[in-house]
Amino acid sequence: ALRQGQLNGARADSLLQVASDALTRIGTLLETLEGLATQADSGALTDYNRTFLDVAFQDGLGAIDSIAATTSFGGTPLLDGTFSPFQLTVGESDSVVEVTIDAADSATLLGGATPNIATQAAAQIALPVVQSAREEINIRIAEVQTSQAALLANDNVLANAIFDIDTARGALINTDIPRETARNAALQLQQDVGISVSAQTQALSSGLLDLLRF
Numbered sequence: 001a002l003r004q005g006q007l008n009g010a011r012a013d014s015l016l017q018v019a020s021d022a023l024t025r026i027g028t029l030l031e032t033l034e035g036l037a038t039q040a041d042s043g044a045l046t047d048y049n050r051t052f053l054d055v056a057f058q059d060g061l062g063a064i065d066s067i068a069a070t071t072s073f074g075g076t077p078l079l080d081g082t083f084s085p086f087q088l089t090v091g092e093s094d095s096v097v098e099v100t101i102d103a104a105d106s107a108t109l110l111g112g113a114t115p116n117i118a119t120q121a122a123a124q125i126a127l128p129v130v131q132s133a134r135e136e137i138n139i140r141i142a143e144v145q146t147s148q149a150a151l152l153a154n155d156n157v158l159a160n161a162i163f164d165i166d167t168a169r170g171a172l173i174n175t176d177i178p179r180e181t182a183r184n185a186a187l188q189l190q191q192d193v194g195i196s197v198s199a200q201t202q203a204l205s206s207g208l209l210d211l212l213r214f
Helices: 002-040 047-070 120-213
Strands: 086-089 096-099
Touching (some): 002 047, 002 086, 002 120
16 A cells, blocks of 8 residues: 555646646746736837737747647646546555646636737726736646645655654564574474484394493
């Protein structure tokens, strides 16, 4: 059960690491989008300039959706909103870690908004929405990392328990060796004594026969 718990924990950690890496990439994209929105909010730009910024802004949103749609582990989508939370037993019956990963597509992160930065007014609306999304993605990353930390703590407990069991088993085996040696020595001694007694008996019998001949 302990070793199976280790295997379960390792698999869950791999799943969470895939999710964490994807969420980090999305966080980087949101940081870029925030920078674009900040530029578009500048009064020094014209709407013509902002049009080019908005193209990059929309591409960034598309990249977020692509990551959310394609990130998976063992064929299980992780960030598209279909991931089902589950509890993972990683040791004894009371050692359970809950794994939860929420959707991370742009519509979810932006609260259903469809921002653009084609104008200064639109950029001023988009900027706080993107900033809020960045805060949300950081929360998601922290949640995943918390689950990973819990798995690591359980893995350390399991590793120590397995080490103690293996050490104890080895000590028992080493203890049995002298016992077996002593038992074999006793048997050998009994055998040697038996041979000696038999030899002495034969010698005595031979002596008696010699006496009877006279």
